[in-house]
Amino acid sequence: MMFDDESPFRKKVYRACQCIPEGRVTTYKHLAQAIDCNSSQAVGQALRNNPYAPEVPCHRVIKTNRRLGGFYGQVEGEAVLKKKNLLQQEGVIFDNDDRINKACIFTF
DNA sequence: ATTATGACTTATT
DNA sequence: GAATAAGCCATAA
Numbered sequence: 291m292m293f294d295d296e297s298p299f300r301k302k303v304y305r306a307c308q309c310i311p312e313g314r315v316t317t318y319k320h321l322a323q324a325i326d327c328n329s330s331q332a333v334g335q336a337l338r339n340n341p342y343a344p345e346v347p348c349h350r351v352i353k354t355n356r357r358l359g360g361f362y363g364q365v366e367g368e369a370v371l372k373k374k375n376l377l378q379q380e381g382v383i384f385d386n387d388d389r390i391n392k393a394c395i396f397t398f
Numbered sequence: 399a400t401t402a403t404g405a406c407t408t409a410t411t
Numbered sequence: 412g413a414a415t416a417a418g419c420c421a422t423a424a
Contacts, residue, residue: 299421318406322419329420331406336421338405353406360405370405 291345299327303336306398310350313381314396317354324398330354338363349373350380350396356389 291308293301302325309324310316318330327333337348338360353359361373378384383391 297421322406327420329406329418331404331418332420332422334405335403336405340405348405351405355407358405363405365405373405 291342293342299325299332300336302327303333304340304342304346307337307346307348307351309398310347310396312347314394315350315352315377315382315390316396316398317352318359319354320395320397321351334360344376349376352390356392356395358390 291304293304296304303321306321306324316324318333322328322330322333325333333351337351340346340348343349349361351359358370358373359365360370362369364370374384377390382394385391
């Protein structure tokens with residue numbers, strides 16, 4: 291995937307995103323740090339309308355508090371359930387408090 | 399150039 | 412725990 295029409299920032303976000311292995315997740319913050327950006331919010335902004343799903347596995351990016359975060363522009367509802375299902379299919383473990391297990395978190 | 403808007407995070411109350 | 416405010420920074424208008 292070339293991402294040629296995208297801004298340099300978005301290229302970095304998408305490339306970093308593709309480094310997350312199946313069955314693991316990372317956080318908006320870690321991803322931001324990996325691309326030398328100081329705004330996890332800007333990363334969320336770039337993934338908000340990710341044109342390359344699921345080629346770019348943006349469902350593997352979650353919040354720092356180990357909760358899910360958004361999907362397809364939604365912060366709650368069907369889209370978020372789908373995100374959870376995708377992750378569970380890949381083997382990501384959810385704890386009893388509905389947070390993602392620490393062992394599943396991938397760090398760059 | 400300026401303003402507004404977030405799939406965020408941290409600190410505070 | 413919930414709600415608020417402030418900081419962050421790329422985009423779109």
